[in-house]
Structures are given as C-alpha cells and as structure tokens.
Amino acid sequence: MSAAFSSLVPLETGGGFEAPGVHNFDLPPLFDALPWFDKYILMAAVSVILVIVFWVVMARKNNLVPTKGQFIGETAYFFVRNGIARDMIGHDFRRYLPFLIALFSFILVNNLWGVFPLTLVPTASHVGWAYGLALMVWVLYNGVGIAKHGVGGYLKHSTLPSGVPKAMWPIIIPLEFFSNIIVRPMTLSLRLFANMFAGHLLVLVFVLGGDFLLLHTDSIVNKLAGVVAWIFSMAIFGLEIFVQALQAFIFTVLTANYIASAAAEEH
Amino acid sequence: MAPLEVVGSLGIVGYGLGAIGPGIGVGLIFASVIQGTARQPEARGAMMGTAWIGFAVTEALAIIGIALAFVFGFTGQP
Numbered sequence: 001m002s003a004a005f006s007s008l009v010p011l012e013t014g015g016g017f018e019a020p021g022v023h024n025f026d027l028p029p030l031f032d033a034l035p036w037f038d039k040y041i042l043m044a045a046v047s048v049i050l051v052i053v054f055w056v057v058m059a060r061k062n063n064l065v066p067t068k069g070q071f072i073g074e075t076a077y078f079f080v081r082n083g084i085a086r087d088m089i090g091h092d093f094r095r096y097l098p099f100l101i102a103l104f105s106f107i108l109v110n111n112l113w114g115v116f117p118l119t120l121v122p123t124a125s126h127v128g129w130a131y132g133l134a135l136m137v138w139v140l141y142n143g144v145g146i147a148k149h150g151v152g153g154y155l156k157h158s159t160l161p162s163g164v165p166k167a168m169w170p171i172i173i174p175l176e177f178f179s180n181i182i183v184r185p186m187t188l189s190l191r192l193f194a195n196m197f198a199g200h201l202l203v204l205v206f207v208l209g210g211d212f213l214l215l216h217t218d219s220i221v222n223k224l225a226g227v228v229a230w231i232f233s234m235a236i237f238g239l240e241i242f243v244q245a246l247q248a249f250i251f252t253v254l255t256a257n258y259i260a261s262a263a264a265e266e267h
Numbered sequence: 268m269a270p271l272e273v274v275g276s277l278g279i280v281g282y283g284l285g286a287i288g289p290g291i292g293v294g295l296i297f298a299s300v301i302q303g304t305a306r307q308p309e310a311r312g313a314m315m316g317t318a319w320i321g322f323a324v325t326e327a328l329a330i331i332g333i334a335l336a337f338v339f340g341f342t343g344q345p
Contacts, residue, residue: 022337087316187327194330250323257320 017212020204025125025197043123047109051102080104080252088256089263096259099140104252107133107192111244114200115237122196122244127189130196134189137255142181145262158262180261188254195247199240206233278336285332292325 027039058073066074080101085093107124114122124130145154159176160169206229214226300318304311 083316187324187331190334191323191327191330194334198333246319250319253316253320254323 016216017209020201020208024204025121025200027121039119039121040123040126040129043113043119043121044110044129047106047113047123050109051105054105055101076105077101084249084252084256088253089260092263093256096144096256100252100256103133103137103255104248107251108245108248111196111248112241114196114244115241121200124192125196125200127193127197130189130193133192133251134185137188137258138185141255141258141262144259148263154262157264184258188251192247192251195243199236199243203233203236203240206230206236276336278339281339282332282336285335286329289325289329289332292328293322296321296325 029035029038030042031037054073058070058077061070063070081093081097084104085097085100089096110123110129112122113119114125124133142154145158148154149157155177158180159173161172161176164172210226210229210233212226213222213229217223217226296318300311300314303314
C-alpha cells in the first residue's frame, strides 16, 4: 500500500524530493570577504542606479514633439501623476509627487527582478526590504499629519472620526489608533512581501517539482508531468509579471491614500 | 496500518480555510465593478481606482494568512 501510494505521489516522502520553502530565500553572500553583501543588496543598488538614470535621462531633453523615448517617460510620469497622486491626494498633490514616483519606480524595478533571467528573485521577497519601505511611508504620513495638525491635533484627527457620540469614544479611539497607526504599516509591508514571497515560491514549486519529475524519476507518466509543469511555469511567470506591477501600483496608491487621509481637512 | 496517512503542515490547511473569506470578498468587489461598468461604461476609471484599494485591503487577510501559515507551519516540524 505504501509503495503503491508513493509511486502515485512521487513528490511525497521517500522519493528524495525536497520541497521548496523558506530556506530557498536565504541566499549566500556574493563574496566571502563581504558577508553583508548578498544578491538582494546588489539588486537594490542596481535598481537605484537604473531608476535615477531613467528619470534623469527622461527629464533632460524635452521636445515639443516627443520622441519615442520621451513618450515612454511621459506616460510613466503621467500615470503616477494623474492616476495615483492627483486622484488620491487632490489639489495639494505636487509636494508628494517626487516621493511617489521614486517609490513606484523603485518597487516596480525591484519586483521585476523576479522575472529578469539573471536574478530571478524579487528583492522584497526578503521581508526586511518591505519593512524598510513601509517604515519610510509610516514616518512620512505621520510626519505630514503632525506638521499639518500638530501632535495633539493629529492624534485627534486620526483616532476620532467626526460625529461620533461621546459614549462610543472609549471603543472608537483605541480601535482607530490600532487601525491607523499600528496595522497600516504592517499590512503595507506584509502585502508586498507576501505577494513576492508566494509568487517566487509558486515558481519554485513548478520548476523544482518539474525538474525532479523529469530527471529523477523513471516512469514515463512522471516525465510527461514534469514537462507539463515546466511549460506551465512559464504561465506562472506571466502571472508574476502582472502581480509584480500590480503590487508596485497598490503600494503607491495606498501610500498616497494614507498621506491624503493624514493631511485631510476636518469636515 | 492506516490506509492513508496525511503528513505535512496543518498551517497550510489553516491558510486554505483563511483564504475562503478574502476569495469571496475579492469576487464581490470585481463583480460589482463589472456590473457598474456594464451599466455606466464611462465611470469605469473612477470605479477601478476604488476597486484596487478595496482589493488590496481585502487581499491583506489572505496575505496575513499565508504569512502565518509559514510562521506556524515550521514551528512543529523537526
């Protein structure tokens, strides 16, 4: 029974297959002399250079009749400017536009490392990078609120919606404080991290599982299943491109939303 | 001997249960967007902006679920 079962499910225990997991994300350092310099830091540094070069080149030569390159830059700029910043923040959006554009392009490039053939792992699939980005956003939107309303005014503004009767205050104030100050950065970072982590894990399951089925088992059915798994991993890569772009967009939209709610006037 | 023995992480089962709610929620959001677009196609842009925020907030539950599945899934294993 056990032998028949393990031949039906060759990836279960006994076949020698080691399922991908958290250990696949602990990459060794690139050079032995620099233990802190791993692939994630290299990808983040290269993406900073890429983003800066892209926007400097795009901002330098502006013709009245745009060239193809300028058209790409202007489309990306107007996507963030009109689609995210102006829709979310409103009339005062220009102050926050450079931060939002930098955030969007940095996260987009870092996520797309997950499908770039030489790197094949998104930077934010290590949770520290997502924590750092969310901490930056947290400091920014709280700072914007405090600069606008003062410390006491901002606490009142963010924890007490207008029109709540006094009897409800002991319930509403802790709930709103918990939701607006504590949970927001956690969900912001976990959303980016877990999407990248789960996406990379999905690719690993299909590629490593297909590799094991095709090359390390004898049955012809398993070999066919391995080929199908490898072909299907290409479809997973296509899904990943969509998810990576979507998560960069959502991170920026939520950042703009938090800034807008912190800087909003009392109604 | 037991006829079939299931080994593995109970955290993954918990994640499967936890993904039911966000799945229904995301489905409701985009069902409403499709209906709204069918009734008033020119309002699609305004609806999509709100829909992505709602999608992100709803999806956060599933995302926290998969993070917790890994956190709790590896504590009981050798």
